[in-house]
Amino acid sequence: MKKAATLLSLTLLLVxxxxxxGGNANSSKNSxxxxxxxxxxxxxxxxxxxxxxxxxxxxxxxxxxxxxxxFEKEHPNIKIELDPVDATKLAAKLATGDAPDVIRVNGxxxxxxxxxxxxxxxxxxxxxxxxxxxxxxLLPIADVYRFDGKQVGAGPIYGLPKDWSNDxxxxxxxxxxxxxxxxxxxxxxxxxxxxIMDLAKKLTMKDGDKITQYGLAASExxxxxxxxxxxxxxxxxxxxxxxxxDNASVNFDNPAVKDYINMWVDAVKSNVGPxxxxxxxxxxxxxxxxxxxxxxxxxxxYGGVLRANENTKTHLGDFGMLPxxxxxxxxxxxxxxxxxxxxxxxxTKHPKEAWTFFEWYFGGKPADDRAKSGWGLPxxxxxxxxxxxxxxxDKQVYQVLQDELKYSGDYLEVNPxxxxxxxxxxxxxxxxxxxxxxxxxxxVKGMTKDANVVIQEAMNAIKK
Amino acid sequence: xxxxxxxxVAFYLMxxxxxxxxxxLGLYPMLYGLYLSFTNYYGFNMNNLKMVGxxxxxxxxxxxxxxxxxxxxxxxxxINVPLGTAIGLSLALLLNxxxxxxxxxxxxxxxxxxxxxISSVLMxxxxxxxxxxxxxxxxxxxxxxxxxxxxxxxxxSLIIMLLWGAGGGILINLAGLKGIPKELYxxxxxxxxxxxxxxxxxxxxxxxxxxxxxxxxxVIGSLQIYLQPILLTGSxxxxxxxxxxxxxxxxxxxxxxxxxxxxxxxxxxxxxxxxFIVILLITIILFxxxxxxxxxxxxxxx
Numbered sequence: 001m002k003k004a005a006t007l008l009s010l011t012l013l014l015v016x017x018x019x020x021x022g023g024n025a026n027s028s029k030n031s032x033x034x035x036x037x038x039x040x041x042x043x044x045x046x047x048x049x050x051x052x053x054x055x056x057x058x059x060x061x062x063x064x065x066x067x068x069x070x071f072e073k074e075h076p077n078i079k080i081e082l083d084p085v086d087a088t089k090l091a092a093k094l095a096t097g098d099a100p101d102v103i104r105v106n107g108x109x110x111x112x113x114x115x116x117x118x119x120x121x122x123x124x125x126x127x128x129x130x131x132x133x134x135x136x137x138l139l140p141i142a143d144v145y146r147f148d149g150k151q152v153g154a155g156p157i158y159g160l161p162k163d164w165s166n167d168x169x170x171x172x173x174x175x176x177x178x179x180x181x182x183x184x185x186x187x188x189x190x191x192x193x194x195x196i197m198d199l200a201k202k203l204t205m206k207d208g209d210k211i212t213q214y215g216l217a218a219s220e221x222x223x224x225x226x227x228x229x230x231x232x233x234x235x236x237x238x239x240x241x242x243x244x245x246d247n248a249s250v251n252f253d254n255p256a257v258k259d260y261i262n263m264w265v266d267a268v269k270s271n272v273g274p275x276x277x278x279x280x281x282x283x284x285x286x287x288x289x290x291x292x293x294x295x296x297x298x299x300x301x302y303g304g305v306l307r308a309n310e311n312t313k314t315h316l317g318d319f320g321m322l323p324x325x326x327x328x329x330x331x332x333x334x335x336x337x338x339x340x341x342x343x344x345x346x347x348t349k350h351p352k353e354a355w356t357f358f359e360w361y362f363g364g365k366p367a368d369d370r371a372k373s374g375w376g377l378p379x380x381x382x383x384x385x386x387x388x389x390x391x392x393x394d395k396q397v398y399q400v401l402q403d404e405l406k407y408s409g410d411y412l413e414v415n416p417x418x419x420x421x422x423x424x425x426x427x428x429x430x431x432x433x434x435x436x437x438x439x440x441x442x443x444v445k446g447m448t449k450d451a452n453v454v455i456q457e458a459m460n461a462i463k464k
Numbered sequence: 465x466x467x468x469x470x471x472x473v474a475f476y477l478m479x480x481x482x483x484x485x486x487x488x489l490g491l492y493p494m495l496y497g498l499y500l501s502f503t504n505y506y507g508f509n510m511n512n513l514k515m516v517g518x519x520x521x522x523x524x525x526x527x528x529x530x531x532x533x534x535x536x537x538x539x540x541x542x543i544n545v546p547l548g549t550a551i552g553l554s555l556a557l558l559l560n561x562x563x564x565x566x567x568x569x570x571x572x573x574x575x576x577x578x579x580x581x582i583s584s585v586l587m588x589x590x591x592x593x594x595x596x597x598x599x600x601x602x603x604x605x606x607x608x609x610x611x612x613x614x615x616x617x618x619x620x621s622l623i624i625m626l627l628w629g630a631g632g633g634i635l636i637n638l639a640g641l642k643g644i645p646k647e648l649y650x651x652x653x654x655x656x657x658x659x660x661x662x663x664x665x666x667x668x669x670x671x672x673x674x675x676x677x678x679x680x681x682x683v684i685g686s687l688q689i690y691l692q693p694i695l696l697t698g699s700x701x702x703x704x705x706x707x708x709x710x711x712x713x714x715x716x717x718x719x720x721x722x723x724x725x726x727x728x729x730x731x732x733x734x735x736x737x738x739x740f741i742v743i744l745l746i747t748i749i750l751f752x753x754x755x756x757x758x759x760x761x762x763x764x765x766x
Contacts, residue, residue, distance in 0.1 A: 044760070086706060088724045095507050095729070117508045279611045281593035421726045423706075424707045434708060435615035446528065453527065454726055461506030 030229035107339030112416035163376025165299025167337030217284025224273020552633030573631035641673035
């Protein structure tokens with residue numbers, strides 16, 4: 001009895017202490033939030049002379065030690081600390097209020113989602129008055145970081161892409177086309193996705209049972225299978241919308257969705273690339289650089305890989321870019337599938353310093369460095385000409401790009417509540433189709449059900 | 465009375481380092497998780513939580529995934545644990561003989577437990593691939609290739625890979641075997657017992673406590689598997705947030721993806737508390753059966 005009483009009192013004591021801690025943490029967080037309110041910009045905690053540390057999840061590959069040193073020399077009151085986080089860690093850090101000040105995001109999927117979650121800071125007025133970033137010089141693609149609560153591309157600006165690519169373009173290997181005796185398509189106008197699939201079948205070569213050459217790789221990392229991102233581009237081209245206008249629900253039971261799935265399931269069953277059926281574990285990118293696949297779906301940035309890869313840099317002339325395909329009968333679109341960049345954390349304690357860093361990274365010298373490297377496209381009209389244009393390879397790519405730029409002002413229709421959860425839901429219901437374990441009607445029904453559960457819960461959590 | 469109080473205080477003072485750490489880092493987060501499972505916590509709305517009662521728990525039983533995943537998990541457990549325990553014990557029996565190079569074999573069989581999961585899974589992923597070593601062996605015997613990571617064989621492959629690590633139990637099995645008194649075997653030899661009789665009448669009965677321990681730990685471990693299926697049969701990049709093929713969609717995989725891919729923290733907590741209850745129930749059942757088959761040298765207290 002006595003023992004139990006002691007235990008109980010000890011526990012109670014601890015609970016009291018802990019709840020007190022929790023209370024403190026909460027109240028201090030609230031006061032931070034008001035501090036960092038934009039209208040309160042003068043109320044920033046950094047007094048003159050005080051050195052503040054800005055944490056960012058931009059990776060060390062994208063922001064070198066030298067660049068940081070340069071910045072810190074120009075701005076002695078700001079220290080930059082790289083705080084690398086993956087999706088898992090960021091979710092946890094956001095939950096505990098310990099997230100970086102400048103958060104690296106996937107523009108297409110994360111920005112609308114972070115805006116409705118009240119994580120992203122509105123930086124419209126800073127951009128308006130900036131001397132480094134000229135708003136009129138921005139390409140339409142930069143607007144993928146704008147969101148008015150319903151639609152991407154309009155409303156306040158929440159961030160900028162560091163670079164972007166026409167991620168649904170096609171890279172080809174001329175040699176592989178010659179091996180199959182198939183003429184190269186005309187790069188001045190886009191093919192449809194079904195034409196690409198037909199081409200892929202013709203380009204797939206077999207020696208008995210063994211596949212000697214694949215027609216198509218869907219990405220540099222994985223299998224030649226459809227994915228959610230790729231479908232959104234198809235739907236954009238077909239003019240099909242699956243989200244309700246208020247984004248409160250989504251419906252995959254749409255002819256364009258079914259066409260897309262059927263087309264891809266057929267391509268998987270025809271083994272035009274490594275997939276779950278033939279269980280080839282080589283990645284699309286490895287196959288492409290080794291000359292074992294004729295086409296690869298990837299954006300402008302992939303040219304950087306080809307220029308750097310040991311296998312391909314010696315015969316760059318064999319490679320080239322084709323414009324992003326369209327849905328059959330659809331309009332030409334070449335949107336970005338990612339547009340990696342950053343937002344400023346709304347709860348940052350140092351909004352002014354965070355902006356100084358942001359402005360420098362996205363509009364200053366690092367932006368020029370990135371454009372010259374050819375690993376992605378700049379967001380400024382004036383910097384497009386900095387892209388590599390020396391070799392024949394560079395010239396071919398640059399020329400196709402000029403056309404693509406005209407069609408990059410459309411944005412993938414991303415439901416802010418669903419965000420990139422769509423990937424896993426899409427995979428879940430499409431995978432059984434390759435193995436003939438389900439049918440397309442059941443698949444779209446299941447996707448709709450699962451996606452709406454996620455949307456509903458996200459909306460309930462956001463409602464005040 | 466005073467003496468007793470003094471003793472109690474002394475007791476808690478002495479265990480306090482462990483006890484306080486347990487309260488702070490064990491009990492408190494657990495109870496906090498329990499609390500969150502009754503809210504609509506979604507990863508970012510900490511200052512705006514709403515109580516939703518048993519909604520998340522109801523969802524576990526009504527959505528299309530949780531029960532399916534639990535079924536697959538129980539299936540994997542039912543196959544993996546008995547086989548794993550049997551293999552671990554047989555290996556230990558073999559290694560218990562005084563053969564030359566026994567230490568080398570002991571090391572080799574224990575190795576899978578030391579190799580990081582991520583590298584061992586990647587290795588298996590290549591072995592299971594179309595041109596992998598397993599299909600090459602099948603080819604040698606003119607057997608058709610198998611899509612090891614496809615729909616029909618994914619679970620078989622997962623279990624093969626898990627059984628590869630069955631040597632992890634060798635150390636504890638060996639310790640158990642060394643603990644069996646030599647006299648028993650000598651007496652049995654004098655009575656003319658065969659090797660089989662010795663195994664079934666002496667070794668196995670005396671090993672039952674160790675087997676029991678291995679089964680319990682195996683069940684608890686098996687029900688919580690998540691990394692292996694994600695890495696082995698993840699659909700796209702070798703990333704943690706990809707979905708494994710449907711047949712390997714185990715329960716903790718489901719919980720992990722719900723929490724970290726979908727930010728459904730509250731629902732994920734509910735999933736994990738239900739798993740806790742399932743583990744508790746299975747363990748209780750195993751403990752009740754233990755008095756019928758586990759042999760203890762000394763009398764056990766209630």
